[in-house]
Amino acid sequence: MNNSDPYANYIAFNVKAMPCLEIRQAMYYSRDAKALLDYAGGPTYAGSYATGVISPLVATDYAPTKVVGPGSPDFMPEGNVTKAKALMETAKTKCPADYKKATEDGITLDVRQSVTLNDTIPINEAAYARAGIKVKWNIISSGYYSTVMNPDKQKDMSASGWGADWANASTVIPELFASFGGFNLSQNSADPAYKAFEDKVNIAMKTTDRKKQAAIWKELDAYAMKQMWVLPTTFGKAQEVWGSQVSGVFFWVPQGNPAYGKMWINN
Known part of the structure; x- marks a missing residue:
């Protein structure tokens, strides 16, 4: 079985530590998404370029943001280096301290210990270097x-x-970006763009018309991408195998997994 999994993968920006929007954007555009996807198995096995953080499996609430990923005007799978360099040039005068950190001191990425890091670290370092960005690695072996x-x-x-958690982006957008969310890694509540976002989240949470609510979630996904609170990477794929004595196996789209409760042993 080879199907889309329920995950939207990304790299969260700690906005408190990286307040310069142009540098965050430059990191997105300088990244070589194609090289990393190809290394992971390509579109057949590893997934597709993310267009936001709402997975296509959350069908009612999903739409390409047209801000990042396929369908956005400046997206190039191998990286849009010209765009990244232009953003860095803007950052040089707009936020000089952050520019110095990115180009001289280096930006530190939290990553899990993995056997693939020896291969992917050089890909990333070479890609970011094209825009003059230096990166360092905080490799966490346990308790990530x-x-x-x-x-x-x-x-x-x-x-x-x-x-x-279920087929509603109320379990995605607030969780990842709201101050009251359970998985906000962006530390974005002090961003000047944040208040308008949370106000709209609160409206969405109280909207009972499902179509109207879905439209708000799509709008907020695009808004978060414009602020580059995360660097979206892929919508994942997963492979499952099972033995000949397991019956009733099928892919349950709403959960993005095999329907484990419907399986049985046919001995």
């Missing part, structure tokens, strides 16, 4: 989420992913 969810321990960026 207990580390990055601690505001005092989280570094500049943190690799992560999220899947909706």
Whole structure:
């Protein structure tokens, strides 16, 4: 079985540590998404380029944001280096301290210990270097989420992913970006763009007309991408195999997994 999994993968920006929007955007555009996706197995096995944080499996609430990923005007799978360089040039005068950090001191990424890091770190370093960005790595061997969810321990960026608890983006957008969310790794509540966002989240949570609510979630997904509170990477895929004595296996789209409750042993 080879199907889309329920996860939208991303790298969260710690906005408190990286307040310059142009540098966050430059990191998105300089990243070589194609090289990393190809390394992970390509579209057949690893997934597709993310257009936001609402997975296509959350069907009613999903739409490409047209801000990032396929369908957005400046997206290039291998990286839009010209765009990234232009953003860095703007940052040089708009936020010089952040520019110095990005180009001289280096931006630190939280990542889990993995056998693939020896391969992906050089891909990332070479990609970011095209825009003059230096990166460093905080490799966490255990207790990853207990580390990055601690505001005092989280570094500049943190690799992560999220899947909706059920088929409503109320379990995605508020969780990832609201001050009251359970998985906000962006530390974004002091961002000048934040208040308008939370006000709209509160409206969406109280909207009972499902179509109207879905439209708000789509709007908020696009809004979060414009602020680059996260760097979206992929909508994942997963493979499942099972033995000949297991029957009743099928892919349950709402959960993005095999329907485990419907399986049985046919001995």
